[in-house]
Amino acid sequence: MNWNDLRLRLRAIFSPAKAEQDLTDELAFHVEMQTRKNVALGIPEADALRTARAQFGHATSTRELCRDERRIGFLETLFQDIRYAVRSFRRAPTFSLTVIATIGLGLGVNAAVFTLFNAYVLRPLAVREPYSLYLFQYRDRAGKFHDLTSRQFDQLQAAESPAIEDLHAVIGLAVRINGRQCFSEFVSPNYFRMLGVSATIGRTLVPGDNNNPSVMVLGSSTWHNQFGGDPAIIGKKILVRGYPVEVVGVAQDGFGGLGDFPRDFWMPLALAPQVLPKLDSISVIIRLKRGLGEAQAKALLVGSLAQLTLDAPASERAVSVTLESRATSVHLGFEGMLMVMPMFVAFGLILLIACANVANMMLARAMARQREMSTRLSLGAARSRLIRQLLTESIVLALPGAAVGFLLSRLVIDTAVRLILHSLPGEFVEFFHFAPLDPDARVFTFMLVAAVASGILFGFAPAIQATRPDFGKAFRPQRLRNALVIVQVATCSLLLIAAGVLLRASNSVHDLDTGLRTRDVVWVELLEPSRARVLATLAQQGSIDTLAATSHVPFDAGFPSARLSSGRQALDFVSYDYVSPEVFEVFDIRMRQGRVFTAVEAHSDLPVAIVSETVAKRMWPNEDAVGKSFQAEVESKSNLSRGTPLRYSEVRVIGVSADINVGLTDDRVSHSMVYFPATARTAQTKLLLRVKGDTESARQSIDRALSAAAPGAVDKIHKMQEQIAGRVYPFRMTSWISTFLGLLALLLTITGIYGVISYLVQQRTKEMGIRKALGATSSSVVALVLRQSARLALMGITIGAALSLAVSRLLSSVLVVVSGFDMLALTAGIAVVLAACLAASLYPSLEAAGVDPMTTLRHD
Amino acid sequence: MPPQAPKIDLLQGTLDLLILRTLRLGPMHGWAISERIQQISEGVLEVNQGSLYPALHRLEHQGWIEAEWGVSELGRRARFYTLTATGRKQVDVESKNWTRLTAAIDRIVEAT
Numbered sequence: 001m002n003w004n005d006l007r008l009r010l011r012a013i014f015s016p017a018k019a020e021q022d023l024t025d026e027l028a029f030h031v032e033m034q035t036r037k038n039v040a041l042g043i044p045e046a047d048a049l050r051t052a053r054a055q056f057g058h059a060t061s062t063r064e065l066c067r068d069e070r071r072i073g074f075l076e077t078l079f080q081d082i083r084y085a086v087r088s089f090r091r092a093p094t095f096s097l098t099v100i101a102t103i104g105l106g107l108g109v110n111a112a113v114f115t116l117f118n119a120y121v122l123r124p125l126a127v128r129e130p131y132s133l134y135l136f137q138y139r140d141r142a143g144k145f146h147d148l149t150s151r152q153f154d155q156l157q158a159a160e161s162p163a164i165e166d167l168h169a170v171i172g173l174a175v176r177i178n179g180r181q182c183f184s185e186f187v188s189p190n191y192f193r194m195l196g197v198s199a200t201i202g203r204t205l206v207p208g209d210n211n212n213p214s215v216m217v218l219g220s221s222t223w224h225n226q227f228g229g230d231p232a233i234i235g236k237k238i239l240v241r242g243y244p245v246e247v248v249g250v251a252q253d254g255f256g257g258l259g260d261f262p263r264d265f266w267m268p269l270a271l272a273p274q275v276l277p278k279l280d281s282i283s284v285i286i287r288l289k290r291g292l293g294e295a296q297a298k299a300l301l302v303g304s305l306a307q308l309t310l311d312a313p314a315s316e317r318a319v320s321v322t323l324e325s326r327a328t329s330v331h332l333g334f335e336g337m338l339m340v341m342p343m344f345v346a347f348g349l350i351l352l353i354a355c356a357n358v359a360n361m362m363l364a365r366a367m368a369r370q371r372e373m374s375t376r377l378s379l380g381a382a383r384s385r386l387i388r389q390l391l392t393e394s395i396v397l398a399l400p401g402a403a404v405g406f407l408l409s410r411l412v413i414d415t416a417v418r419l420i421l422h423s424l425p426g427e428f429v430e431f432f433h434f435a436p437l438d439p440d441a442r443v444f445t446f447m448l449v450a451a452v453a454s455g456i457l458f459g460f461a462p463a464i465q466a467t468r469p470d471f472g473k474a475f476r477p478q479r480l481r482n483a484l485v486i487v488q489v490a491t492c493s494l495l496l497i498a499a500g501v502l503l504r505a506s507n508s509v510h511d512l513d514t515g516l517r518t519r520d521v522v523w524v525e526l527l528e529p530s531r532a533r534v535l536a537t538l539a540q541q542g543s544i545d546t547l548a549a550t551s552h553v554p555f556d557a558g559f560p561s562a563r564l565s566s567g568r569q570a571l572d573f574v575s576y577d578y579v580s581p582e583v584f585e586v587f588d589i590r591m592r593q594g595r596v597f598t599a600v601e602a603h604s605d606l607p608v609a610i611v612s613e614t615v616a617k618r619m620w621p622n623e624d625a626v627g628k629s630f631q632a633e634v635e636s637k638s639n640l641s642r643g644t645p646l647r648y649s650e651v652r653v654i655g656v657s658a659d660i661n662v663g664l665t666d667d668r669v670s671h672s673m674v675y676f677p678a679t680a681r682t683a684q685t686k687l688l689l690r691v692k693g694d695t696e697s698a699r700q701s702i703d704r705a706l707s708a709a710a711p712g713a714v715d716k717i718h719k720m721q722e723q724i725a726g727r728v729y730p731f732r733m734t735s736w737i738s739t740f741l742g743l744l745a746l747l748l749t750i751t752g753i754y755g756v757i758s759y760l761v762q763q764r765t766k767e768m769g770i771r772k773a774l775g776a777t778s779s780s781v782v783a784l785v786l787r788q789s790a791r792l793a794l795m796g797i798t799i800g801a802a803l804s805l806a807v808s809r810l811l812s813s814v815l816v817v818v819s820g821f822d823m824l825a826l827t828a829g830i831a832v833v834l835a836a837c838l839a840a841s842l843y844p845s846l847e848a849a850g851v852d853p854m855t856t857l858r859h860d
Numbered sequence: 861m862p863p864q865a866p867k868i869d870l871l872q873g874t875l876d877l878l879i880l881r882t883l884r885l886g887p888m889h890g891w892a893i894s895e896r897i898q899q900i901s902e903g904v905l906e907v908n909q910g911s912l913y914p915a916l917h918r919l920e921h922q923g924w925i926e927a928e929w930g931v932s933e934l935g936r937r938a939r940f941y942t943l944t945a946t947g948r949k950q951v952d953v954e955s956k957n958w959t960r961l962t963a964a965i966d967r968i969v970e971a972t
Binding site: 003004005008009022025026027029030032033034036037055056057058059061062065066068069 | 889890891894895908909910911913914917918920921922923929932934936937938939
């Protein structure tokens with residue numbers, strides 16, 4: 001179809017009278033000319049017109065052929081079909097509304113997920129030419145990823161690579177502003193210009209800021225939400241880690257940086273050395289030259305990067321560069337896609353069973369329209385024409401379904417966001433920034449495509465079956481309907497069993513004994529320069545019972561691990577931590593043998609250690625561990641970035657402590673722990689405070705006291721209990737989603753089974769009548785019908801259970817807490833589905849039992 | 861009318877070529893096109909006058925010709941067809957195809 005064609009076709013549709021008149025005029029003109037010619041040739045005037053008409057041929061069929069050329073037939077019949085469909089659905093409102101609601105449900109939950117996916121993965125960021133932006137990293141020969149150092153970045157900038165149009169550097173900074181967690185970035189002066197982002201009010205950052213770098217540009221949503229959108233914010237100073245930084249502008253609406261969630265503000269890179277204790281690496285974002293592919297760019301860049309890393313140790317030199325697109329909030333590679341796939345499959349299954357339900361309803365309706373179809377077929381209607389009409393009807397039902405689905409998806413998203421914010425452990429809420437979840441053209445396109453696709457999905461089989469010439473005589477579509485029910489039952493048992501498995505996993509994480517008393521403990525991460533002042537302030541706080549220090553907060557980032565060895569024995573993956581002696585008191589970790597560190601040991605870095613019971617048993621079985629010594633070495637260099645490097649080589653054990661468990665499983669590795677001495681004055685340690693009275697009010701009063709005495713000194717102050725809740729939360733979430741989907745699937749399946757069994761009963765009324773006349777009892781008729789539905793249910797359950805076993809195997813290979821074979825979840829899921837299936841068929845079976853043999857038999 | 865040599869039925873698709881080539885001479889209405897084809901072929905090809913119009917409409921939909929209402933030589937309102945730029949290109953393509961087809965048929969006829 002070309003443009004010309006479309007134009008002519010549309011003209012024919014919108015002004016059919018004009019098109020017809022034109023055709024009439026044109027043909028009349030021809031006949032008139034021919035008549036004149038005939039007269040000129042000497043044919044008597046009376047005959048000339050007749051001859052001309054004869055020469056012209058069959059005028060009506062010519063007109064018909066011309067109309068065909070206009071090809072308005074296709075659209076005309078489409079409109080006809082739509083009108084017909086709307087009329088017939090208006091006559092069956094219950095049927096139509098049920099179909100629309102069912103499809104709306106299926107489309108709605110999928111649209112909600114798609115909206116989320118779109119917001120993070122598909123929607124390009126609101127910057128200039130987002131698709132040429134890449135995060136730039138390199139890999140060494142061991143395949144390890146490296147960010148550039150700021151020196152390497154300066155060199156790269158000076159080198160003017162032929163692949164790079166422009167580049168900037170970013171250092172992230174999470175910081176508390178007025179007691180609220182904020183996320184900010186130090187950026188190169190060309191950041192805003194490179195991204196084509198302007199200021200709503202004030203200005204963006206400029207190269208001149210390097211001379212006076214204490215300035216910031218606020219994000220527009222932060223400006224609105226935290227500062228009430230007050231234009232007077234320009235010129236105000238905000239304390240960032242105790243440094244006053246002046247607000248010079250607000251970035252344009254919708255801009256939140258290049259990350260996976262919106263940033264609150266941006267400051268010049270030149271300010272970073274003052275605020276940050278050390279600058280090890282920075283993120284480099286490059287804009288590739290126009291028309292350059294990723295592969296070409298990599299080839300061009302790898303050489304210059306090898307140059308830049310020449311002075312590094314051989315194992316750290318660049319052998320390849322990696323480019324990660326920064327066009328969207330989240331860049332999902334192939335593996336990332338695999339990770340989110342199960343969610344899409346689960347939601348897609350809901351749509352699938354909704355379609356199965358509707359297909360069943362359409363089939364039942366087709367049976368009722370049997371006479372209409374066979375009449376039309378025998379009158380010569382083409383089968384393809386009828387199929388087209390039936391498919392049009394399905395799509396006519398699916399489109400309002402999409403509208404319902406859209407409204408539902410807004411409701412689902414709204415409720416989900418609210419639920420997440422309510423159910424998240426309190427202190428996590430401020431860390432949680434949602435990307436804007438508004439619908440856009442992509443969401444609407446998705447809805448439309450999904451609606452048409454599901455219309456075809458649920459309409460196709462019924463349309464094919466209903467237009468079979470032998471339909472209703474030789475063929476009963478019972479097998480197809482049974483298959484659809486089996487698919488539904490399988491899907492909902494899969495989802496419900498999976499929900500059970502995940503719920504049990506979340507409970508097992510929740511119930512896991514950590515061996516730590518966390519109830520009344522608050523932890524504080526502070527800025528090094530203010531340590532003395534913070535400690536002095538804390539010493540005056542009456543609400544603090546005990547103060548301890550640790551290099552790693554349990555459940556926050558995880559402990560680094562070391563290899564311990566002594567003579568014949570060696571243990572890998574032993575977690576280690578530097579702790580002050582008071583940690584054992586704060587967390588209530590009992591000493592099994594020996595003692596805790598003395599003040600002298602803690603202050604003087606002596607090579608002494610306390611090991612957990614499990615380490616003692618594994619290293620020195622049947623021996624007294626106290627007094628023994630061992631060597632420790634860090635497992636791999638990668639731990640360096642996370643933890644404090646191990647400083648000792650020969651260490652003496654002075655005590656054995658009770659086991660703690662910060663892992664998600666109950667095994668020897670997660671119980672293996674070794675403690676080295678430290679004090680609250682040791683740099684890079686976090687403080688643990690055991691408080692009196694209500695933990696939350698103690699936390700708030702301590703936070704207030706600290707911000708008064710040492711503004712900006714506290715980076716984090718949280719309750720330990722939140723940490724525990726936080727690690728259970730993801731499991732809770734997935735089990736809720738799975739339960740929600742499972743129940744939705746169950747609801748759809750129940751209505752599906754109800755429909756199929758009622759239909760079956762209705763068809764077999766006569767048979768039931770005969771059975772009863774021959775002496776069958778009501779209960780035997782009920783049993784007959786229930787057997788029928790139990791047979792379908794069991795087939796579906798078997799398939800669903802088998803699939804769920806495969807899925808939980810897969811999950812347990814990734815997540816150790818998920819059981820690969822969870823008998824309880826399996827039986828519970830099966831029982832619920834089976835009970836629901838039988839309940840759904842109970843009413844139709846009672847109806848069958850209530851059949852009066854006399855009435856039915858007389859009826860025919 | 862005087863007796864004539866037997867007329868040849870048009871091959872499928874050749875009518876399009878005839879119309880397009882005729883329109884190379886300039887804008888024409890339907891009747892003129894049919895006259896012209898008969899004239900040039902010296903009456904050997906007689907286009908069924910009725911079948912001309914579906915072909916004209918088809919070509920118009922394909923965008924090879926354009927139609928416009930104008931005034932005929934006798935002062936009557938008539939629908940004039942003009943070759944478009946793509947139509948001009950199409951004439952060459954169809955002519956070449958035709959030459960190839962007839963050449964092939966010639967070879968077969970002569971060889972047997």
